[in-house]
Amino acid sequence: MQLGNKVFSLKGKMISNISGRCRIKYNGLKYISDKYEDLMNEIYDIHYINFVQINSATETILIKYNESESFDSVSDLLEVLDFIVEKYSLDIYKGYLDKKSSESNAKYSAENSSSKKLMGRLILNGVVILGTKIIGGMNFPVVNRPIYDRFTTIPALTSLALTSPLLKTSWEGLVETKRPNADFLTVTSIVASLLLGNSISALTIIALSDIAEFMTAYTVEKTRSSIKNLLSLEQDITWKINEDGSIEKCSVDKLKKGDNVVIHTGEKICVDGEVVDGEAIVDLSSVSGEYMPVIKKTGDKVFAGGLIKNGTITVEAEKVGDDTVISRIINLVENSATQQAPIQKYADKFSNYLVPLNLLLSAVVYGVTKSSTKALNMLVIDYSCGIKLSTATAFSASINTSVKNGVLIKGGAFIEQLTLTDTIVLDKTGTITEGKPRIKDIYLANGDYTEKQLVEYACSAEESSSHPLSYCVLEYGKLLGIKIPKHGTIETAVGRGTYTEVDGKTVRVGNLKFMQENGIEPDRGAIEFAEGATPIFVSYGEDFIGVLGAYDKPRKNIKRAINMMRSNGINEVTILTGDMKKQALEVSNKVNADSFRAELLPEDKADQILKMKSEGTSVIMVGDGINDAPALSYANVGISLGSKSTDVAIETSDIVINSDNPLMIPKVMELSGMTMDIVKQNFALVIGINTVGLILGATSNISVFWSAVMHNMSTIFVIGNSCRLLFNKSLKGVN
Incomplete structure (x- = not known):
């Protein structure tokens, strides 16, 4: 399994093997420590194994087995263990991402300064420079001795104070990487x-460097502000029901699981939970992507961030604070800058290698010219800062633009990956199609019954079912104005259908297999009718009545979206679905897909993605974040389109589009392409301007001041060029 740039082999490697005892290594095993008990129990269930021990540090499983039992070879044991460990592949994926995210978030927090702090540094710097120019006395040393006099003037002391944070990071760079970094170069130029x-x-030098850093910090903070404006709970106080039934105002921070809260018209829901009383119209667009407000009543689930448009509900809290869906979305996207793209890692590594070049140039120039000013110019002008910012600022601005338009991208890695893939895999139901089947046609097989009676019987067996097909049957019954007959308890035959009693006879509603298992044989006409739709067979007693034909029509603009994807470099469009081949073929032809696979289970979809990747194909997977979760996580880029299962979407998808419009997919791809173009432009700006600066610094009489200006102007140009993405309108007005 490949996770970003990390490859986990879920095939065990035999580390040692002696009589009745072996040790097997599985890469990634350390990420599922909370699953060890379940994993060990599954292994213990193998009848010839009598001891199991998992070592998290070495990622190995120690097995002791009974040699007297009959199994052909240790390789057979290895194959059985591979099969068991493979079940935990998605858990390994999630554990790896969580670990990576927490480590990079800590590093990110430690490395970045706020714009307010940087502004304070700039003001102090400006005051000292102006004061020195106006008040000559500020340039006299506090300690008038040859060794100290140049370091004890007020400007010098201010320089050292402002440089102190860089002293720490430059020293840490020397210790960790055994080579000087960009901060070391800056400190050296200031001391020189x-x-x-x-x-x-x-x-x-410090002021110009701080200006560039201020622009970077401002861009990142603007991104975070946009995310919070889009998704912020903005509800600090709520109404909590006490044990005695009284209601009191309560801070949202003090709520805990199991508390009952009352939310009124105009208020935002502050917890994830279940409605236990009342009814309200709720706008959940910021959480689930459902653009139409929905009615929520007793028994329904609601999420923090939803807005009560009309009505009052009481909600029993299941998740509060940072555990709510909305908080998890905010945390994921706020820290998206920590998910570095390969080009970012390359830029960071490349820039660090350039720092020794500046030191070498400085020594060579001084040796040739004997000019300390020219040597200092070689230290002031460096490529590293600009190259690092070339990627970071562009990705940050791109993520900011996307989130303002309802697209959550979890890191620059996925922006870059979108431009490198040529294959897209689409789920059918709920992705290509609306996911809302409707009854469009009826086949009546028995003249003793009317179409209305057929629908009445079908509704009686579907009344309490939550299956999407049951819903479309009941909706069709409403359109016909039918009255559901009195019936008995509704029973479900899993994977087949439902049945109940009406007037002493059994009503069965389900698939063909369900009919045949109960001795009911539909006629040839019914079977032929069923081939062109999602069929719902209906029988009453021993009589077969007919078939309801349900159709799930393609989303508006899906064909146009696929054509736009092809123009963005996609060569292969594949459909994966759990539906029957007939329906898959029909949809595939309608949207001009290149191929399809039908009647797949969720794990089959994941296997198809892994097979494509094993053949060297980079894959984008678009799904609804529910049954497609394994496939979404295995793809190079997983995109959840208008998913109503937000929990699953944010766990497994790399990009979450909170819209049902498929045109957003090629538009995000276009934005990714523009972002990578700007990154390349930034590289050219940094290399060009700094190269000219180095040549001028070594061959002309340019001062250190102007060398610093040239160097920092390249950085400022890079940030300004990246900020163009903040005003990009490619995601706006998509229709």
Whole structure:
């Protein structure tokens, strides 16, 4: 299994094997420590195994087995264990991502300064520079000794104070990587300026560097602000029901699982839970992507972030605080900058290798020219800052633009990956189609019954079922104005249908297999009718009455969206579905897909994705985030389109589109392409401007000040170029 740039082999590797005892290694085993008990129990169920031990540190499983039992070879045992461990592949994937995210988030938090803090540094720097220019006394040393005088003027002391954070990071870089980093280069140039007695140059270098960093911090903070504006709960106080039945105002932070809260018209839901009383019209668009408000009544689930448009409901809290869906979305997307793209990692690594080049150039230039100013220019001008910012700022701006338009991208890695894939796999139901089947036609097989009676009997057996086909039968009954006859308890035959008693006879509603199992044989006409739709067979007693034909029509714009994807570089469009081949073929032809696979279970879809990847294909998977969860997680990029199961979507998808419009998919691909183009432009700007600066610094009489200006101007140009993405309108007005 390949996770981003990490490959986990879920095929065991035999580490040691002696009589009755072997140790097997599985990469990624450490990420499912909470599943060890379940895993060990499954292994213990193998009748010839009498001891199991899992070592998380070495990611190995120690097995002791009974040699007297008959199994052909240890390779057979290995095959059985591979089959068991494979079941935990999705858990390994999630554990790996959680670990990676927490590590990168900690690093990200430690490395970034706020724009307010940077603004304070700039103000202090500016005051000291102006003061030095106006008040000559500020440039006199506090300690008038040859060793200290250049370091004890007010500008010099200010420079050292402002440089102190860089001293720490440059030292940590030397310790961790055994080579100087960009901060080390900056510190060296500042110290060199002070040694030359040019404290104003040192302050200027710091000021220009802080301006570039301020623009970066501002871009990141703007992204986070957009996310919070889009998804913020904005509900600090709610009404809690006490044990004695009284209602009191309560801070949302003090709520706990099991509490009952009352939410009124105009208020936002502050917990995830179940409605236990009342009825209300709820807008859940910011959470689930459902653009139409829905009615929520007793027994329904609601999520934090939903807005009560009309009515009052009492909700029993199941998830509160950071556990709610809305909080998890905010945390995931706020920290999306930590999911580095391969090009970001390459840029960081490449830029770090360039730092020693500057030190070498400085030494060579000084050796040739004997000019400390020219040598200092080689330290002031470096490629590393600009190259790093070339990717970081572009991805941050792109994520900001997408989230403002209802698209949650979990990191720059997926922006880059979208431009590298040429194959897209689409789920059928709920992705290509609306996922809302409707009865469009009826086949009446028995002249003793009318079409209305057929629908009445069908509704009687479907009244309490939550299956989508049951819903469409009941909706059709409403359209016909039928009255559901009195009936007995409704029973479900899993995977086949439902049945109940009406006037002493059994009503059966379900698939063909369900009919045949109960001795009811539909006629040839019914079977032929069933081939062109999703059939719902209906019988009463021993009589077969007829078939309801349900159709799930393709989404509006899906064909146009696929054509746009092809223009964005997609060469292969494949449909994977659990539906029958007849329906899959019909939909495939309608949307001009290249191929399809039908009658697949969720794990079969995942296997198809893995097979494509094993053949060297980069795959985008688009699904609804429910049955498609394994396939979404295995794909290079998993996209959830208008998913109503937000919990699953945010766990398994790399990109969540909170819209039912399929045109958003090619539009996101277009934005990704623009982002990568800007990254390339940024690289050209940094390399071009800094190269010119190095040449001028070594061959002309350009001052350190202007060298610093050139270097930092390249950084500012990069940030400005990236900020163009903030105003990109490719995702707006999609219809």
